[in-house]
Every structure is written in structure tokens, then in C-alpha cells.
Amino acid sequence: MSDAVLEVTDLRVSFPADKGTRLDAVRGLSYRVRRGETLAVVGESGSGKSVSSLAAIGLLPSNARVSGSIRFNGRELLGLDDKAMSRVRGAGIAMVFQDPLSALTPVYRVGEAIAAAIRVHRDVPREAALRRAVELLDLVGIPDPARRAQAFPHEFSGGMRQRVMIAMAIANDPDLIIADEPTTALDVTVQAQILEVLATAKQATGAAIVLITHDLGVVAGFADRATVMYAGRPVESAAVEELFATPRMPYTAGLLASLPRLDAGRGVRLRSIPGAPPSPTELGPGCPFAPRCAFVVERCREVEPELLEIGRGRAAACHRTVEGLELLGSPAADGSVADRVGKSELAHSDGGTDRAD
Incomplete structure (x- = not known):
């Protein structure tokens, strides 16, 4: 049996285009990531890196045509219905999106949002889930977490909102965290802090991380291996130190x-x-x-x-x-x-x- 948490094999994704043709967004992507390992998928806008991550969690639009294989802990994900995939998302695979303000519900206090994410997958009382939410906010470096748990998303800075997203992502101890451009639109100092928070989250959960990014600068010192994509396909894959050298x-x-x-x-x-x-x-x-x-x-x-x-x-x-x-x-x-x-x-x-x- 493979020791990979996530194993993607010959993934191909296309969308409808003009005159009955199809646009090939991902062309033959393959990679595997083990527990506790960080893989960076790097490429410019339009390279297919984000589409591949959405395919892994079953969030592509219905007009997408997907082929190949995506195996999570040995289980094939392609072909699962929405109900089965919803049990995988959040519990087994967690996602940290690029724009936390859009991903967080504006009418929920952040503590309530994290508690709700916990209770979707676990049969725990609301009070226990709220206590766990405060613990998670503390883990990701939110000052005065008990008080800040009562705040709404718009009351946080961009970097703090991303910390909240990471807290929500690790709420159910996932085996895999997919972080899609988590440092985009943040200044360099805050970028480094968010990467440190992701490293802390990985250490706390033992999860594997797939980091989607256009910036090789955030890969150094954080990822173990990297796959570089161009025009929808992988063009180089190596350990990060070898890739840079x-x-x-x-x-x-x-x-x-x-x-x-x-x-x-x-x-x-x-x-x-x-x-x-x-x-x-x-x-x-x-x-x-x-x-x-x-x-x-x-x-x-x-x-x-x-x-x-x-x-x-x-x-x-x-x-x-x-x-x-x-x-x-x-x-x-x-x-x-x-x-x-x-x-x-x-x-x-x-x-x-x-x-x-």
C-alpha cells in the first residue's frame, strides 16, 4: 500500500470553450505527498495549479471534465458524490483559500464559525466546540483569543483573517491541508508570519501540506519538494534545495x-x-x-x-x-x-x- 496521503496520477481537467471545443486547464499532472511533508505547486496565473487543487476537493464546476486519479489515504476521490466528498472536506482534507474575507461568513463571529466547522464533523456540545475554537485561535497566534473569538471577520486585518482560516482548517485534525496562495496580497513580513503559522499547524496535526503559489520566494525554507507547472502541465519536479541549486x-x-x-x-x-x-x-x-x-x-x-x-x-x-x-x-x-x-x-x-x- 502507498504511504502517500494524497496521490494524484495523470490528472486532466478541461472546460467547455467556443464552438464545441474544450479548454485543457490541467494536462497530465502527477504528484504524491506523504504525511508531514510539504509539496509546493508553483506556476504563473493560468498554469492550472489552482484548478488542480479544486479538483482534489471536488469543488470544480459541473461543466468541468476530470480524468485521471486522485487518491486520498488510498481512497479514490474522483467519482464520489457530493455527500461523500463533503465528509472528506474539512475532516480529512482542509482548504486555506487565497481570500479569507470571501471564505469566512460575514455574519458569523469567528469563534462561532470555527465551532460550526468542528460540529459538522464531530458530535460535540456547542460550548466544547467554542472552547476548542479559542484554543485554535491561540495556537495560530491571535492575541487575546477569547475576546477576539467574539469579533466578526471584517474586524480583523488580512493577516489575522488568514490566521483564522488556518485555525478553521486544522479544527478537525486533517491529514492534508491545501493552501491556495495563502500569502497573496500580504506584505512580506506578514507573509513570513503566515508561513510560520502553517508550519505550526503542520506540527500540531502531523498533516501533509500542498502549497499552491506563484512565488518561488515563499517556497524556500518552507516546502520539502516542488512541482513547477506551465501551460497546464508539470515541467519540473525536485526537492526544493536541488531545484534552487x-x-x-x-x-x-x-x-x-x-x-x-x-x-x-x-x-x-x-x-x-x-x-x-x-x-x-x-x-x-x-x-x-x-x-x-x-x-x-x-x-x-x-x-x-x-x-x-x-x-x-x-x-x-x-x-x-x-x-x-x-x-x-x-x-x-x-x-x-x-x-x-x-x-x-x-x-x-x-x-x-x-x-x-
């Missing part, structure tokens, strides 16, 4: 090159990836990243590369990686891949500052 796919290298560096000198401009991701309705026969890539060759424009294993626990979808491109994985050779991609960007964009989203 030796990216094997030029898109990953470009994302890393766009991150601010503390050791950069004064006046050094942030690099960016030229162009924009393709529309899911305009994918050609080759690699979707080819028009933006510094290492493109003719084969890249003709055939989309498969995601192939290139080492233990590592995989990349790049023809040049498979062919043994020297710079991929050799930072000492005429600069790192991130440096090469950054230099190419400056040549293409005349010093533009468009950044990967």
Missing part, C-alpha cells in the same frame, strides 16, 4: 532569476522572463515555453517534451536537459542557468521589467 528546466531558472537577492549590488535590476504564457486555446505542437526560452532549438518548436525522470526524485520536461545541455545543472559553466536566462531577457526586452506572475 540546479534548475533543469529554463522556465524554472527564469522564475528563480526574477527573485530579489539580498547579495545583489546597488542598481542591479530584477530580471524577468520575456513574453507571456500562451493561452490554453492557442497551444501549438511544440514546447509551450519555446517562444520565451533562451535555449530553444528547432525540435522544441516541433514536439512537446515529455516529463522524464533525470535523477532520483527529479524530473524535467525539456529536450535540452535530456540531450545533456551543459549549463543545465552546471552553475559554474559560464554562469548559472538563471544567469543565462536573465541575460537573454535583457537582450529581448531592452531592459523591460515585466515579471512572471
Whole structure:
């Protein structure tokens, strides 16, 4: 039996498009996450990362067509009816959404909201659930939790509301927490605090975490492994330390090159990836990243590369990686891949500052 809490295999999601066609939002995503492990799923807007997380908890609209496999603790989730999925959500799998103000009910005091989440899955008295809500607010760092439990969501700052969402997520000791862009729209200091709260929540529950994010900067020091998505499909997967040290796919290298560096000198401009991701309705026969890539060759424009294993626990979808491109994985050779991609960007964009989203 697999030791994975969540195992996603060849997940494909499409939606209706014009003239009877379908838009492929997720194309062949596979990953597994073990108990106590944190996996980051990284990509720009439109890469399919959030759609994949909604598929895992059965919250896609009815017109979505989903295939593949999503197994939670060995149980297949695809095909379950709404009643069965509602028993999984909140108890086995918890979700931390990007916008807590929209996710929290405005007419419920936060203590009541957390208590209600507890009582949906557990037969406990209201008073006991409220006491547990105060304990959870204290765990996630809400000052004066007994008093703040009586407040409404709009009375909290953005960072404090996200703490409330995390408290609600761990209320029933889930085995898996999916955090979809939990630090978006928060300043850098608050981002770090929210990541610390998530780490505390993981330690308290022993849960696995799937972190959905567009920002590789929040991945370092928090996630154990990362899967990078582009144009609806995974293009690189590795342990976080390996991914940062030796990216094997030029898109990953470009994302890393766009991150601010503390050791950069004064006046050094942030690099960016030229162009924009393709529309899911305009994918050609080759690699979707080819028009933006510094290492493109003719084969890249003709055939989309498969995601192939290139080492233990590592995989990349790049023809040049498979062919043994020297710079991929050799930072000492005429600069790192991130440096090469950054230099190419400056040549293409005349010093533009468009950044990967």
C-alpha cells in the first residue's frame, strides 16, 4: 500500500470553450505527498495549479471534465458524490483559500464559525466546540483569543483573517491541508508570519501540506519538494534545495532569476522572463515555453517534451536537459542557468521589467 496521503496520477481537467471545443486547464499532472511533508505547486496565473487543487476537493464546476486519479489515504476521490466528498472536506482534507474575507461568513463571529466547522464533523456540545475554537485561535497566534473569538471577520486585518482560516482548517485534525496562495496580497513580513503559522499547524496535526503559489520566494525554507507547472502541465519536479541549486528546466531558472537577492549590488535590476504564457486555446505542437526560452532549438518548436525522470526524485520536461545541455545543472559553466536566462531577457526586452506572475 502507498504511504502517500494524497496521490494524484495523470490528472486532466478541461472546460467547455467556443464552438464545441474544450479548454485543457490541467494536462497530465502527477504528484504524491506523504504525511508531514510539504509539496509546493508553483506556476504563473493560468498554469492550472489552482484548478488542480479544486479538483482534489471536488469543488470544480459541473461543466468541468476530470480524468485521471486522485487518491486520498488510498481512497479514490474522483467519482464520489457530493455527500461523500463533503465528509472528506474539512475532516480529512482542509482548504486555506487565497481570500479569507470571501471564505469566512460575514455574519458569523469567528469563534462561532470555527465551532460550526468542528460540529459538522464531530458530535460535540456547542460550548466544547467554542472552547476548542479559542484554543485554535491561540495556537495560530491571535492575541487575546477569547475576546477576539467574539469579533466578526471584517474586524480583523488580512493577516489575522488568514490566521483564522488556518485555525478553521486544522479544527478537525486533517491529514492534508491545501493552501491556495495563502500569502497573496500580504506584505512580506506578514507573509513570513503566515508561513510560520502553517508550519505550526503542520506540527500540531502531523498533516501533509500542498502549497499552491506563484512565488518561488515563499517556497524556500518552507516546502520539502516542488512541482513547477506551465501551460497546464508539470515541467519540473525536485526537492526544493536541488531545484534552487540546479534548475533543469529554463522556465524554472527564469522564475528563480526574477527573485530579489539580498547579495545583489546597488542598481542591479530584477530580471524577468520575456513574453507571456500562451493561452490554453492557442497551444501549438511544440514546447509551450519555446517562444520565451533562451535555449530553444528547432525540435522544441516541433514536439512537446515529455516529463522524464533525470535523477532520483527529479524530473524535467525539456529536450535540452535530456540531450545533456551543459549549463543545465552546471552553475559554474559560464554562469548559472538563471544567469543565462536573465541575460537573454535583457537582450529581448531592452531592459523591460515585466515579471512572471
